[in-house]
Amino acid sequence: MTPSIAEVIRTVALQKHYQRGAELVRALRGVDLVIGRNEYVAIMGPSGSGKSTLMNLIGCLDTPTAGEYILNGQPVSGLDDDQLARIRNREIGFVFQTFNLLPRSTALENVELPLVYAGVARAERRERATRALQEVELGDRLGHRPNELSGGQRQRVAVARALVTHPSILLADEPTGNLDSRTSEEIMTLFGRLHAEGQTVIVVTHEPDIAEHAERVVVLRDGLIAEDRWQAGRRGSTDEARTPVLHEV
Amino acid sequence: MELREAIRVAFSMIRAHKLRAFFTILGTVVGVTFLIAVITLIKGMDAYMKEDFAGRIYGYNTVQLRRNSSGPSFGPPSEEERRMRRRRPRLTFEDAEWLRARMETPGILAISSMNNGQVQGPGGRTLENVTVNGASATYFQMRELELEEGRPYAEHEAVRGVPVAVIGREVADKLFDGRGALGRTVRIQGIPYQVIGVLEKQGTLFGFSLDNVVIAPARSPVNGFVNPYNVVDEISFKVPEASLIAPAMGEMEGLMRQRHRLRPLEPNSFELETAEASLGFWDKISRMMLVALPGLVGISLVVGAVVIMNIMLVSVSERTREIGVRKSLGARRRDILLQFLIESGTLSGVGGVLGILAGIGLAALVSAISPIPARVAPWSVGLGIFLGVGVGLAAGVYPAYKAAQLDPIEALRKE
Ligand SMILES: Nc1ncnc2c1ncn2[C@@H]1O[C@H](COP(=O)(O)OP(=O)(O)O)[C@@H](O)[C@H]1O
């Protein structure tokens, strides 16, 4: 396995500045980060350290002020809005803190939505969305609307929606922020299972308990990476081959 | 995003906010209601005028030659017009004969002159103000008059001026109590005529009875009563099909100009009319209504569009987060643009459909309480839907554009 194939995300001196009135906010001040295929990374850091900003850039919801972002070997910087939308549709699966399900649509319709934008035909959409919901153990809740589901169930619908297009990355920003600890554990177990099945997972969190589940922890402080460590006991033997990827940057 | 999906979303929005949706599309509903009701009534009026009214006055596929126009006109004629009318030569039996001998367009020629007169039956029963019609034998054929009993008079009787008469249903009822009129004698202006036929009931036209009539040969003794001697009111020419009306009219015009020895630039000294042409005055009225219509409809639709635009802007702002979510899932700008356009088009299209139903209902109501039939023009239904959807699309452009331009991160952050 060569590094270029194993690597999903590579950022080079990534910067993001915001103008807030007269003040220039440097949310990211030069982030170099490489994430390989099937890694499970937790991004931590205090509030305002730039976690969400980094997530938005990785998720192609936003473009950097400076620096480069290469997703699956393709530089994202020069892409226009429609191309970014296409990448979000195909390569990224978002899970949000507040679930962000469409309230008037059923679980099935919510999960079908990315496939609608992918141009998948109705029958196939149905089938794939149903399967995705079955994978998160909601096969019996297809016709339920979000307000008829518990918080944990809603977040699992969101996970199914994120995964239905088979994206390269599952991106979750504080996915357990609105859940109680038991449900949080349930979602994190689900993430662990997805990771074991080969999914690349990136979770933003400020809770150490949640970060525990990841095999690698990246800590941001003031828009820079302050710490990047592998967690003991979370990694298998094959992961050794990927370690150099991190340090080649 | 496919159309069906967008329309489904649109209907779920309508269901979610029924009352708001109704007020949103009220302008469209009112505008299209106007449109459909007015067009339906104009069409109905048109049908009434052309099929019923004009057909009865002029007959179908018939060109009528008169000294002066008989059609309704706006206001009294000017002094000059009156003088011009008086200068025109009268039409005579000889003119009719001369024309008949020369017309090459296939058809039948008939003459008719009318005056109101007195008709007396047996036992001194007297009717005043009966329409006395001195007509050729071909007149019955021309007007497609059916007889209830007896027969019309024949050509040879008409030519010789035999005093026989066909009487209207009302005359038969009043003078003979409806039975046994055939073979009896009536006195028209004091002159005895033998009844040889009774007309089928004709009904009324604008409240005038068409059955209070007697028809007798033009050359019979009524000749000098219905008109100055040998003068005719109208010479009609009926062609077998509508496509021959124009050729017949052209031919009659040429012949009459020749007959009256008119120089090339001189105006006609006679009037040629058809049922179609005589409806000029009605055409003017209906055109005026049709000219005013776009204004009425336009105002309602513009008001409707402004309302729709504002409500759609509210909707976009309420659903900012949804737009963010959709964008995060891969919706492109044009997907969002289309979604909102289709939503407002669907919303307003529903208004168009309601307007069509209301318009037809309104027209049906009017036709129920008046003789005007409601004739729904298929094109007006199409136009109603087109305008309904069109207004929604036009009104939706700006809100949809705003929605499409939203920054996904900003949109997702919104509460
Ligand atoms: N759209 C924005 N406009 C201005 N400042 C912003 C914007 N988004 C984020 N910031 C600022 O950038 C910094 C990093 O924010 P963020 O990435 O949301 O941090 P975190 O997710 O770690 O709490 C903060 O100071 C925040 O106020």
Ligand SMILES: [Mg+2]
């Ligand atoms: Mg954050």
